[in-house]
Every structure is written in C-alpha cells, then in structure tokens.
Amino acid sequence: MSFFKKLKESISSKTEAVTNKFKEGLAKTRNAFVEKVEDLILRRKKIDEEFYEELEEILIGADVGVNTVMELIDDLRAEVRKQKIEDAAELKPILSEKLVKLLKGDENNSLRVSDNGLTVYLFVGVNGVGKTTTIGKLAHRFKQQGKKVLLAAGDTFRAGAIEQLEVWGQRVGVDVIKQQAGSDPAAVMFDAVQAAKTRGVDILLCDTAGRLQNKVNLMEELNKIYRVINREVPDAPHEVLLVLDATTGQNALSQAKLFGDKTGLTGLVLTKLDGTAKGGIVVAIRQEMNIPVKLVGLGEKMDDLEPFDSEQFVHALFAGLITEETVEEETQA
Template sequence: MGFFDKIKNAFKADKKAEQEQEELKEEVQAEPEQPESVETVPTADGHTENTADHQLSEPDESVAQPISEEPAPFTEPVAEVEEKEEIQVQKKYEKGLEKTRKTFSQRFNELMANFRSVDEDFFEELEETLIGADVGFETAIKITEELRQEVKLRNAKKTAEVQNTIIEKMVNLYEAEGVDENNALNIQAGGLTVILFVGVNGVGKTTSIGKLAHEFKEDGKKVLLAAADTFRAGAIDQLVVWGERAGVEVVRGNAGGDPAAVVFDAVARAKAENADILLVDTAGRLQNKVNLMNELEKIKRVIQREIPNAPHEVLLVVDATTGQNAMAQAKQFKETTDVTGLVLTKLDGTAKGGIVLAIRNELHLPVKLVGLGEGINDLEPFDANDFALGLFKGLLKEE
C-alpha cells in the first residue's frame, strides 16, 4: 500500500470517528434522564425498606469469606506498548506539522476560490502557490506538469477532486524520491559510533546534540560529547549545560583553542572508557568556506587515525523556520563536506515544513532527525510515513 492510500484510509477513519462521536453526542443529548428505580420489600412489622439498604449492609461475619489472593502485577504486552508509542509519535508529527498544514490549506483554499476552471492561468498560479509553500522551484514545476496530464486523464472538474489530485501528486513525488533513502542513524554494533554535527550558528545544533545524547543515555548507552566549537562565545558552556541535563560528560578545551585537539582528546577518552557514542559539536562559519572545509577535514583526519571508518555520520543541522535559506545552507555544506543526512530543527514552530519535499527532490539528502518541540524528548527519528500522514492527511477534501 502506497503513502497516498494510507493517507486516504487515515482520512476516512478520522471522518468516520468524527461522525460516530457526533452521533453519540446527539443520542446522549436526546435521551431523557431516567430516575433510578428502587425496589422495596415488606418487613415483619408491615413497613417497607429499600433493597439497596440490604445491598450496602455489612457482610455476615459468621459466614466464612473466601480468602482473596494478591493479584499478579499487570504487565502490558510488548506489542501494545510499541503500538502506544507509535501512536504518540504520530500525534507529535501531527501537532508539529500543524502550522505547515494550515498554511498549505489556506493557500490551496485561496487558489481554488479564485478559479472556476482548471486552465493555464490556474496552473501558473499553482506553481506560485507551491513555491510559496517552500516545496522548492523544481518540485513545484514537476508537480504542476504532472497535474496537467492527470487532470486531462481524469477530467477532474470539482474543486475537491482537483485539490486531492494535487495532494496525491505531492505525496507520490515525496514517496518516489525517498525509495532508496536510509533515514536510520548509522550506529555501530559493539563499537564506538562517532557522529559529527555541522551547521551555521543559531540553527539548534548544540540543542539537538543534547537531546540526542539524552535519548542514547535513556537507551542505556555510554555517551560522550566533544565541544569542538571553540570559536563561538558561549558555545562550550552551552554544550556543558546540555551535557548536565542529559547526564553525560563533555570533553572540552579552552575557548579559541584548536577544535581538532579537542576531538583528539574526546576520541581517546571514548576509547579508554568503552563509550558507545561520541557526539561532536563543530563551528559553523559559512562566511569563510575554505577555512571551514579545512577545519572539518582536519577533524576527520584526527578521528580516522584512531577509527578508520569514522565519522559514521556527518549530520547537517538546519532550521526549518528559514525555509529556502535552509536549502541554500544545505547546498553550501554539501559542497564543502560529506554530509550523510540532515537534522531539521524547529519543525513545530514553522509553516515551512514543505521544505522536506524540496530537500528530497533537489538535494537527495535523507532527513535523519526532526525537532517536533522544545522538550528534551522532542527530537524524533524522521519517519517518512508519519511525516506524510501528519502533513497531507489534513489537506484532503471530501469528494
């Protein structure tokens, strides 16, 4: 079953649940409240008394009462626990993508309201609408071209039908671009995993490292952090604060010192202490790409002297609220270093979640992690299915 079929089924299930809730509400409001019937029984002196009095009376102590055994502690089946966790993550995605959904809906509603027929003017306006929704120029052109053909084949005329066809094209393109995409982190089994974080200042790089460290620690892994962003004022202290929150140690040097020297010490300590994960924070100065590239290459060489196949991930952190600026940053970093995946932060605080489509279609870089809230537990592994449901389900119309 493809993504669009899953989204349609989820959309129908939501509509059915809403209808059942409405029907139940109407039944409750319509049903008159019945007084509780009380049964009476005659007593020896001719009076009556409530049977409820008998039901509430103390049990006869002369009658032996069965000895109740202590019930066994309830253990929830693993499958049910996993299902609940999956539902919670899906709700996080739906809530996190709420602003993007509303923006998409508003743009589509305005588009549909302005056109009575699907003509060339409509397709031109659709391109502008999609570009404005941050899905990217190439993606907007591709979707519009495919829609031209599809509308002719289906002879789609109704507003809801046309909008659903647009959504279907977006979903199918989103799914097709991610067919060979590996969104899982490359964690080494039984050895040290080194993850390098890159990105410009202010995108949430240090925060993402702290949140990820917390998750690994909760999973029972031994985690170390390396404060290799030695040039930005306060960067080292900020990582130390996050290390304290996550309960993990931070390897640090002096402000303004050599980042590669910090990484060398961190790798040595991680190996000596049999750590499972080493997360490395780096400086992000795009204004001097040559120096940045040289610095990152030096850090890599230091790591590879001790661990030849490391770093196992080079994660580029970008701020989703910046939309197309995030795309520009991603392109520049992709040119200067071997980025293996993206961390998309502040997705819950933006209406520009469509940037994920642009990243998939134009950069062909997998999104590995997404920030869906400000809490320490709100950095989630990217799930293409949950993202598609969270974004597109709310855009479908009843035909």
C-alpha cells in the first residue's frame, strides 16, 4: 500500500471535527508555507540549484529549523537523482511524505496513564507560554471523559498565578490545592498528592513557577518538587510536560533544549499554534529534541487543546500539496 493511500485511510478514520480543528488552527502556517511552495513550483518547474535554494529559504522561514532543513534538502536531492525526477511538481508528495516521517519517530504521542490509580502530570516552562491555560483546558478534557481531576497551584511566586488557576478550577468545576503566595512549592505538591489520594482522584495536574532556564536555584526547586511527588507516588510524575509558545519560533526550540537537559522531560505541549505562521517549529523540535509533542493548542476555546497526531498535522498543514488528485494518482501507481 502506498504512503498516500495509508495517509488517506488514516485520516478518513478520524473524526471530521478534529481534522477541521487542525486545518483551522494551522491556517496561518499553511497560507504562508504552502502558497510559497506552490508559487516556487509553478515559477521554476525545473529542479535546479536555484530551486533548492528557494525551497530551503521557504522551509527555514516556516521555522522548520536549519539543521532539519539541510537534512531534508539532502534527502530530496537523493530522491530526485534516484527517481530521475525533472518536473518540480513531482516533489510535492515526496516532501509531504518526508515531513510525516520526520514527525513520527518511535515514541508514543499519547499521554501516559498510571496503572495503579492516581496519575500525576507536572507542567514546566517560562512565564507567558500558556501553562495555566493548558492545565485548565486539559482538566476540562479529562472531566469530559468522566475522570475525577484535581489541580495543584505550585506557582507560588508569580503575582496572580494562584488566582488564575482558581478561576480555571471554577470554570471547569474542579478543586485547587493551594497555599499562600510565597510558600514552598514542594509543600504545595505534598498537600496536593495527599488530597488526591484521600479523595480518590484520577488525575492530578501540577502547575509550577515560570522559571528562567539560567536560574539554577529554580531548577533545583523543580527537582525538589519532582522528588516529593515521586516519594509519595513511586511511579510519578507520569509526564513532565514542557509548555512552549509556538509563536516564539526558534526561541521555543532553545527553551526545549535548555529544559530538556535539566528536567527529564517526557513530552511537549505547543500552545498558540493557531496564532503563528511558523508552525514548522513542530518539525524542528521533534527532529532535534527527540521528545514527542503530546498536545497542541489550536485556539482560545476550552476544548481547543488536542492530542498531537503527525498525520493529522501534515494533512492539515499541507492540504494544498496533498490534493485528492495526488492521492488517487499515487494510489493507482
């Protein structure tokens, strides 16, 4: 079975609502990226050195990442030589296929869930990336699934952080475990785990202070929080999720690298993907970090947080490249 037939069948098996969310959320990136690629193919038609240089610029402009782009261009050159391709239009399906492979990797993109009752997720990241909002949206998602959810207000330093989480708790209808501003975050986590155990909670979502990566004491504090949780629930936290703002592009990749070195990340959450034309950063992070993207924020509504799916992502992003005609041609080949 060809790549495109598999992709088509995989997409058709998923709900139309999710597909549309991805398409709408990636509209800015798609318009900026796909239109430029289409224009390049129409203008040049012939695959020569200038064609590769322009394609390279387009990919870097979408924040796919310089290292990833260089590898991708080298792969395309090899494929052109191997298949003796002369018409630039024939590169469209090959480009799409290679991007799916870059995003897929070996890891499971789904969130880990405990086999023994309580599941604990720890959220980290700098201020302003949408950590608290992500926690609120995820709490809503779990509650819709019938789970009993509890929130832990571990950001005791930023003014208004506890109140912000409480507002989300009220909106979703879940309790928040907190202490006074300035309290020891590890003590808050201890209280939250005890409360979760006592109340028979399924999911505990833990907020933390938006720490700057170069603040050694804050990183040590994060490790202390991790140890406290792990001591009380031996296999927890089940996920350490770094929340990144997709609109910051390459800066998000820099943050991922710095946090990844120090905090034992298990997954990434990309917020505000709908607000950027640089959605290619998903490819760069996945390729350079080898850490799976677990969730993506595709809008401001409470249910606009979606599990990341590489095929959905590529189908939505490259809708202008993977046309029905291309799929049919490849399927019949």
